[in-house]
Amino acid sequence: MNAGRSNAGAAAAAGRIDMKRLFDEWESATARIAGTHVFLFLDFDGTLAPIAPTPGDAALPRGTRAVLERLAGSPRCTVAVVSGRGVEDLRGKVGIPGIVYVGGHGLEADGTEALPNYEPPRLVRELLAWMRREIGTRLAAVPGLFFEDKNASLAVHYRLVAPGDVARVEAEVRRTVEALDVGGFLEIAEGKMVLEIRPRLDWNKGTAVDQLVRAEERLRGEAVFPVYVGDDATDEDAFRVLEGRGLAVLVGEPRESRATHYVENTEEVARMLRTLAERCGEPLAR
Numbered sequence: 160m161n162a163g164r165s166n167a168g169a170a171a172a173a174g175r176i177d178m179k180r181l182f183d184e185w186e187s188a189t190a191r192i193a194g195t196h197v198f199l200f201l202d203f204d205g206t207l208a209p210i211a212p213t214p215g216d217a218a219l220p221r222g223t224r225a226v227l228e229r230l231a232g233s234p235r236c237t238v239a240v241v242s243g244r245g246v247e248d249l250r251g252k253v254g255i256p257g258i259v260y261v262g263g264h265g266l267e268a269d270g271t272e273a274l275p276n277y278e279p280p281r282l283v284r285e286l287l288a289w290m291r292r293e294i295g296t297r298l299a300a301v302p303g304l305f306f307e308d309k310n311a312s313l314a315v316h317y318r319l320v321a322p323g324d325v326a327r328v329e330a331e332v333r334r335t336v337e338a339l340d341v342g343g344f345l346e347i348a349e350g351k352m353v354l355e356i357r358p359r360l361d362w363n364k365g366t367a368v369d370q371l372v373r374a375e376e377r378l379r380g381e382a383v384f385p386v387y388v389g390d391d392a393t394d395e396d397a398f399r400v401l402e403g404r405g406l407a408v409l410v411g412e413p414r415e416s417r418a419t420h421y422v423e424n425t426e427e428v429a430r431m432l433r434t435l436a437e438r439c440g441e442p443l444a445r
């Protein structure tokens with residue numbers, strides 16, 4: 160029954176490694192911006208904000224906030240922040256008006272009518288609570304492990320766990336989900352030093368981005384230029400949706416990915432955003 164348990168990281172498997180450094184190809188990669196409305200999608204942790212020891216510690220750098228405010232105020236550009244965080248948490252971290260906030264890997268949204276807000280059924284909430292208790296008991300002796308309860312999912316963070324305990328944590332989380340979720344309602348998504356147990360739905364960052372782009376194009380009556388920037392396995396679903404119609408930028412070292420371009424770190428993301436803000440400050444060329 161669990162053979163089909165999906166894994167967001169698997170989306171990268173059929174990708175490519177021949178990605179280009181964005182700043183080497185900036186002009187060709189962004190040529191369509193001159194005549195097209197830009198829909199800019201940004202992941203939060205590891206993209207806008209440097210990865211922090213705990214989710215609560217992560218913060219938007221001041222310069223990045225300033226350029227996001229400029230972009231959000233530009234009539235040439237629509238900005239969405241797309242994260243695995245709950246949408247309220249995300250809005251609290253960014254706090255810029257005029258931005259679309261997409262949380263829970265696409266399950267929750269604020270600032271748009273184009274996405275539904277998923278309410279987990281009681282069964283899912285109870286399963287997640289049960290799993291938290293079970294995993295907490297089984298791994299009580301592992302220091303550094305912590306849980307993050309989100310509206311529709313449970314994140315098990317092991318960034319602060321000793322390297323020698325990581326394999327045991329991963330195995331125990333998987334074993335617990337296999338054992339308790341006999342109905343196959345849940346799946347595990349892998350992130351950076353986190354396993355997220357969430358409802359098994361054909362809904363992810365990619366479907367949310369696709370839906371938002373389509374809604375914006377219907378509203379404007381013409382194609383927009385979608386740009387997605389992200390650093391993690393769950394961003395691959397969005398990179399795939401943009402294939403052939405937008406710009407997909409990975410944050411980090413080049414690796415097997417659906418992204419076509421990469422920037423190295425969050426500082427390079429800020430640099431990219433400043434350049435985009437300049438371009439979006441120019442009048443639309445028709």
Ligand SMILES: [Mg+2]
Pocket residue numbers: 202203204205206389390391
């Ligand atoms: Mg990220």
